[in-house]
Amino acid sequence: MSAQRACSVSELEQDTPLRVELDGIAISIVKDSDDEIHAIGDRCTHGDISLSEGFVEGKTLECWAHGSAFSLETGHPLNLPAYEPVPVFVVEIDGDDVLIDPTVTKEV
Template sequence: MMQHVADVTDLEPGEAMRLELDGPDGALVALALVRAEDGTFHAVSDICSHGQVSLSEGEVEGSTIECWLHGSAFDLASGRPTALPATQPVPVYPVTIDGQNVLVDVDGTD
């Protein structure tokens, strides 16, 4: 189920924010809503697969987000790591833009 998480004006290109949404099992899902430098929106798990660190606090570079602690970077479209030390991908969640609304579906991952 799509959930309204932000307006398109809430993030500038190159910015990220942490969100906690209700997951399908009722548990909270921590995710990073990211606006890539090209202006596209992405939602990935906010927790780095290398360590329990918030990705939304990291740097957005092009279409990747870099973990601030150890430098792991992840492709925003696929969740795959693009820089070590992370070797495991992070979950990616579908994002839809409806007018000015940014919607995320935490029920299913891409």
């Protein structure tokens, strides 16, 4: 499969996650405070909570329910109670389009 349009760059607000679904996979897209765009799996591995409802700080996305923070770059949890990582997807920018292939995750 190839990358598909997930949203436009102009739809993204800084430090505000946007939930999208591509081929049945929920993905949280974040433009961080450095204007870098990240895409990680939207489900917290601890409580099956939508991460796009969480809080962005620096290069992390924190689950609102139990406070586990995940690295936007690696998907690894940075604190308990989560101990399993979430997938991180490759992001491509084409003009104003954010492209993601939901079948390909980053090697971290």
